[in-house]
Structure formats: structure tokens, C-alpha cells
Amino acid sequence: MTAQTLDGAATLRTIKAELAQRVAVLKEQGVVPGLGTVLVGDDPGSHWYVGAKHKDCAEIGITSIRRDLPATASQAEVEAVIDELNADDACTGFLVQQPTGLDEFALLSRVDPDKDVDGLHPTNLGKLVLGESGPLPCTPVGAIELLRRHDVEIAGAEVVVVGRGLTVGRPLGLLLTRRSENATVTLCHTGTRDLAAHVRNADIVVAAAGVPGIITGDIVKPGAAVLDVGVSRVDGKVTGDVHASVWDVAGWVSPNPKGVGPMTRAMLLSNIVEIAEKSVRA
Numbered sequence: 001m002t003a004q005t006l007d008g009a010a011t012l013r014t015i016k017a018e019l020a021q022r023v024a025v026l027k028e029q030g031v032v033p034g035l036g037t038v039l040v041g042d043d044p045g046s047h048w049y050v051g052a053k054h055k056d057c058a059e060i061g062i063t064s065i066r067r068d069l070p071a072t073a074s075q076a077e078v079e080a081v082i083d084e085l086n087a088d089d090a091c092t093g094f095l096v097q098q099p100t101g102l103d104e105f106a107l108l109s110r111v112d113p114d115k116d117v118d119g120l121h122p123t124n125l126g127k128l129v130l131g132e133s134g135p136l137p138c139t140p141v142g143a144i145e146l147l148r149r150h151d152v153e154i155a156g157a158e159v160v161v162v163g164r165g166l167t168v169g170r171p172l173g174l175l176l177t178r179r180s181e182n183a184t185v186t187l188c189h190t191g192t193r194d195l196a197a198h199v200r201n202a203d204i205v206v207a208a209a210g211v212p213g214i215i216t217g218d219i220v221k222p223g224a225a226v227l228d229v230g231v232s233r234v235d236g237k238v239t240g241d242v243h244a245s246v247w248d249v250a251g252w253v254s255p256n257p258k259g260v261g262p263m264t265r266a267m268l269l270s271n272i273v274e275i276a277e278k279s280v281r282a
């Protein structure tokens with residue numbers, strides 16, 4: 001048996017086409033959405049991600065405001081750029097690309113929560129906990145959207161999330177246990193005693209540990225959906241958490257690259273468009 005592909009790259013193309021139509025409607029109403037990014041330093045991965053985000057925006061009619069700062073930039077200098085984007089009416093929303101090497105909680109907290117296209121501001125994470133509407137974190141909501149668009153049943157599923165990081169694991173657990181998703185979630189981490197026992201029981205596995213090949217075919221339930229969110233660079237190549245042997249056992253696998261990564265970008269675009277549409281309704 002070979003698993004079917006949860007194709008994030010193709011799904012990103014579909015979502016971009018849908019969003020391009022909504023951007024066109026916004027423009028007819030006199031609103032041009034704009035994405036701002038703040039990038040600190042020379043990390044090649046971060047430069048690629050930011051470049052890809054602006055290319056996506058250009059393709060669907062969203063304007064770009066790019067602020068690239070040197071690795072020597074101080075906390076105060078980055079905060080001054082955040083203040084500038086908070087005040088810029090041409091900037092619908094913006095993000096600070098991680099990692100920055102600075103106090104990221106302080107940077108995130110300084111972003112106007114109404115412009116937080118990453119959905120990671122403490123106010124917006126609080127809204128997620130409370131079940132209130134607001135921008136949602138891009139990678140976890142992208143993982144859910146990838147499952148939905150491939151008709152993988154989430155309601156009632158036993159989901160094992162491996163990794164408790166702030167950008168993926170923790171918010172994903174909150175999202176999947178909302179009434180609208182109705183999954184049962186087990187959040188595994190480095191303190192989990194028997195990871196294999198949990199994974200064997202899962203209908204859906206989301207691997208976001210950043211440990212190459214940690215999920216192997218022998219611990220996956222036949223037919224399960226396995227999402228590979230972990231990103232490690234081995235010899236400069238993107239390497240995920242899911243071992244190749246999983247493809248012979250699972251029903252669905254998201255490859256890495258071309259799985260959840262592109263969905264992160266799709267959900268970022270969706271957050272920008274939603275904030276712009278909200279401004280029209282206000």
C-alpha cells in the first residue's frame with residue numbers, strides 16, 4: 001500500500017486562485033490589502049520564507065512592504081520598525097519572521113493585535129483559548145485545512161500531535177478540540193514516556209518535533225493520515241519528521257517539502273484578506 005499525498009503545493013495554488021477573486025472585490029471597494037514583513041539577519045531559510053510570502057502576495061494582488069534589518073539590529077530598532085508598521089495605513093497586517101535572535105515575545109506583543117497576520121499575538125492566542133474569532137496561527141490552521149481539502153475526517157478522530165511549540169503543537173491542540181473540529185487530541189513531547197504507544201492509536205498524526213525520521217512506519221496505524229510539519233536541514237536539504245517507511249503503512253501523508261509548508265503561506269494570505277474584508281465591514 002502506498003499512501004495518498006496530502007498535496008500542500010497544489011492546495012496553495014487552489015487557495016491563491018480563490019483569494020485572488022476576493023482581493024479583486026476588495027479593490028473594487030477601494031481597499032488594497034498590504035502585507036508587511038520584518039526580517040532580522042541573514043538566515044537563508046528565513047530569507048526564502050519571506051521572499052516566498054511576498055511572491056505569493058504579488059501573484060494575487062496584495063502589495064508588499066518589506067523591512068529587512070541586519071543581524072546587528074537591536075531590540076529597540078526592531079521595535080521602532082514594528083511601531084512604524086502599526087501606524088502605516090497601507091499595511092493591512094504584518095509579521096516578524098522568526099527566528100530573530102531577539103526577545104520574540106516582546107516583539108510579538110508589540111504588534112497591533114488587529115494587524116497580527118501570524119495569529120501569534122498573546123491577545124489572539126487568548127481569543128483562540130476563549131473560542132473568540134481572530135486571526136489564527138498559520139501553520140496549525142494550514143494543517144487542518146490540508147486535511148479538510150482532502151476529505152480526511154477530523155471529527156471524532158484520535159489525533160496525536162508530536163511537539164508542543166508555540167507556532168504549531170500547542171495552538172494545534174486548541175484548534176482541533178474546538179467544537180467545529182471535534183477531534184480528541186493527545187499532545188506528545190520530549191517528556192512523553194512511550195511515544196510509539198500513542199502514535200499507534202492515532203487516526204491522524206501531526207509530527208512537529210523537528211527530529212528527522214522520528215515517526216516510522218512500524219508505529220503508525222494502517223490507513224492513518226500523517227502530517228509532516230517538522231523542518232530540519234540535513235546537508236542543506238529540508239528534512240521532515242516522517243520516515244519514508246510511513247508511506248507503506250499510512251492512508252495519507254503530507255510530504256515535506258510541499259506539504260504543510262505551502263499551507264502556512266496559504267493561511268497567511270487568507271488572514272490578510274480576512275483582516276482587509278473586516279475593515280470594509282467596519
Ligand SMILES: Nc1nc2c(c(=O)[nH]1)N[C@@H](CN(C=O)c1ccc(C(=O)N[C@@H](CCC(=O)O)C(=O)O)cc1)CN2
Nearest residue numbers: 049095096097098099118138238257258259261262264
Ligand atoms: N513569523 C513567523 N515565522 C515563522 C513561521 C511563521 O508561521 N511565522 N513559521 C516557520 C517558517 N514559515 C513561515 O514563516 C514557513 C515554512 C515553510 C514554508 C514553505 O513553503 N516551505 C516549502 C519549502 C521551503 C524550502 O525549500 O526551504 C515547502 O514546505 O514546500 C513557508 C513558510 C518559521 N518561522
